[in-house]
Amino acid sequence: MPSADEVKTRIEAAIPGAEAAVDTADEVHFSATVRASAFDGLSRVQQHRLVMDVFSDELGGSIHALALKTEVS
């Protein structure tokens, strides 16, 4: 099971210039706020997909849900 820190590190490693704040109560449901300059010019759907794609192997498995808020930095 990933920790909130691992989720944060992976988002920040995958998306250039990203800053993530990640919360989890149970290490299977996560909520994250991600700010990134890479989001500029993208729709929210595209912003969310960028983050979701980082966890495509785990979503539905070791990560049940990732609630997201994205912001352009």
Next chain:
Amino acid sequence: MSENQIRDAIAEAIADNDVILFMKGSPAAPACGFSARTVAMLEALETPFAAVDILPDPRIRQELSALSSWPTIPQLFHKGELVGGCDIITEMYESGELAEALGVQPPDDAPADAPAGADPAPAPLGIENRLN
């Protein structure tokens, strides 16, 4: 209907309707809290929208998500593009972006915070025929 026919019918519905919401239940009787909230936001903006209930056949959701690359329900489309699910729509409603994206003038009495939506009715008990 085959999976392909379902996917074509979904693509056609998205192409034919400027604003279309794929949801659990109907706008009058939403079967899930997220669908209910999304309906309530569209109604608060008084924007007309088409709605498709994905519950009657599990293949509708399967084909919709394959088409949109978006895993969850509801899904709101505007002019053929996925705008988002409930979280994105809530954020956009509260920032005013939703009205702007849909090209509507929010009514004066539209609440600033996203409306909560009706209590969802329980989903109808689905009996799936796995024999054919």
